[in-house]
Amino acid sequence: MTKLGLPARIEAKPEYPEKVEALLRDAVQLAQQQEHTVTWFAFRQDATTFGSSTPSPTSRGVRGTSRERSPPR
Structure with a gap:
C-alpha cells in the first residue's frame, strides 16, 4: 500500500x-x-504545464527518488 508520494509540477517556457x-x-x-518506486505517473495538464507523481510505500522511497532526480547544487 502506498502512503506517501512526491508530486512535481513542471511549467515549461512556451x-x-x-x-x-x-x-x-x-x-x-x-x-x-x-528500487522503491512502485509506480510513476507523468501527465500533461495543458500546453505548457506538466506533472509527475512518484507514490512509494515508504519514506525511504520518496527521499531516494527526490534525491536522485534533483539537480546538483
Missing part, C-alpha cells in the same frame, strides 16, 4: 513543451530502475 514532454517520456526508464 518554446520548450516538446522537450519537457520528451524528458518525461524518457524518465519512465529511470523510474523503473528505482
Whole structure:
C-alpha cells in the first residue's frame, strides 16, 4: 500500500513543451530502475504545464527518488 508520494509540477517556457514532454517520456526508464518506486505517473495538464507523481510505500522511497532526480547544487 502506498502512503506517501512526491508530486512535481513542471511549467515549461512556451518554446520548450516538446522537450519537457520528451524528458518525461524518457524518465519512465529511470523510474523503473528505482528500487522503491512502485509506480510513476507523468501527465500533461495543458500546453505548457506538466506533472509527475512518484507514490512509494515508504519514506525511504520518496527521499531516494527526490534525491536522485534533483539537480546538483
